[in-house]
Amino acid sequence: MSERADCALRAAEAGGAVALGSFREGIAVETKGDKTDVVTQADRDAQETVVAAIREEYPEDAIVGEEDEELRDVPESGPSWIIDPIDGTNNFVRGIQMWTTSVAATVDGEIVAGASVCPALDDTYLLDDGAAYRNGEAISVSDEADPEAFTVVPTVWWPFERREEYTAACRGIVERFGDMRRFGSAQLALALCAAGAVEGVVTNVEANPWDSVVGAGLVEAAGGTVTDIHGESWRHDSRGLVASNGEAHDLVLEAAREAEAEAER
Template identity: 65%
Template sequence: MSDAEADSDRARVAVRAAAEGAAIAADSFRTDLAVENKGTKTDVVTQVDRDAQAAVIETIRNARPDDPIVGEEDDALKEVPESGPAWIVDPIDGTNNYVGGIRAFGTAVAAVDDGEPVGAATVCPALSDTYRVGPAGAFRNDEALSVSDCDDPEAATVCPTFWWDFDRRDQYDAACREVVHRFGDMRRFGCAQFELALVASGALEGALTNLRANPWDTVAGVQLIRQAGGVVTDLEGERWRHDSTGLVASNGAIHDDLLAAAREIDG
């Protein structure tokens, strides 16, 4: 099997695995859920998260039994290996939305090789949308994705993404301030993978944070944006990696403005 064929195969496995996890999440959506706190009042988890991750991992293991798996819940790895193939799993991204009955949540699965994504999928079952990316490009369901062509910051819509905890609310405040003063409008959906997918689809012109985000919250969406023609960098303007500090994702046309806004978050 050639490298291209192997990447295509892993991209298909990512779609299947994400669909399996999303189906479990969908079955319990808007039901009576037992909710636990993992560390803070806003960091919640349910048994459905664990069950969805187990289903994702089983699907991956059936196809690639020896590959390491990085995942948000339980005893999965928490760091992406620097070499070789690996998988990155978020069983329910947007768990707070899920618990609250808000449809913006999804199961995200990314396949990486030497830390670089080669295929990924984010399945949002309550929205009936599957975002997928592989060697053939980026798609929402069967529609090819392309970032927005908007090049006017005052017409752009931008999302301050990820979560600034209570000890960093000055940065949360600064991020929102920078967005509303520099750009046409602001959106925030509480599900990072969905927000990144919206940049890839052209619904948003950009998303930004100064934080180092978890790989399960980012890698699938970053690859969607790149394959859809967008740009994703760190705060220095260098190509974003899974271990970068800050994430600045845009359609490319407003990237310099977005980068300037992100650099102001820390004051």
């Protein structure tokens, strides 16, 4: 394992263990804006633990994080870390097991290693040296080529004033593909795409880097395709995120563009 992958994994495991200690323990919940944009002390404690683990090895590197006083934008040059202590906090506070602690290592804005740990599911996803793993075993995207057998995920939440876009995204999926899921955690949805459990993940929303970078890296390393809403190569600051197993990416992209067309009205 590379040094940065090892650090990402250890930091994510440490933060995930802290979060798991408060899971289903009746922890107090606060809102950051919208009523569904929630945060808990577990988020803050887990992020503090992740940061401390990174700082032990890389004290000078920039850190981008969802909570507290960390940077909000990924530096375009030099090494940095992107962390989400609990991706899927709405699941976390409801006692639903689908949440992750995710840590990405980047250099010049590009991911080089990362880990998404799912403590309540007992799964760990790792990106290292261009390969993707779950629980130590190499993973790859689904080889399903028939769109009528695809399962596709709408992800990254649309606020109330943008629910028409959410509706359009769902319509775009159900009119083209066999089934649809929503997991409430973008990092987990992308990891599951990398592991072949679903064939596509779509949003026209500009995803925060802490919600997306590890997962997008996993999909690409597992042989899938990740683009922005325009079909161009995806970056941490792209508008939209469209991930697929690559077998019918244009069709998955069409579903995402249903939401974008609604946004442009």
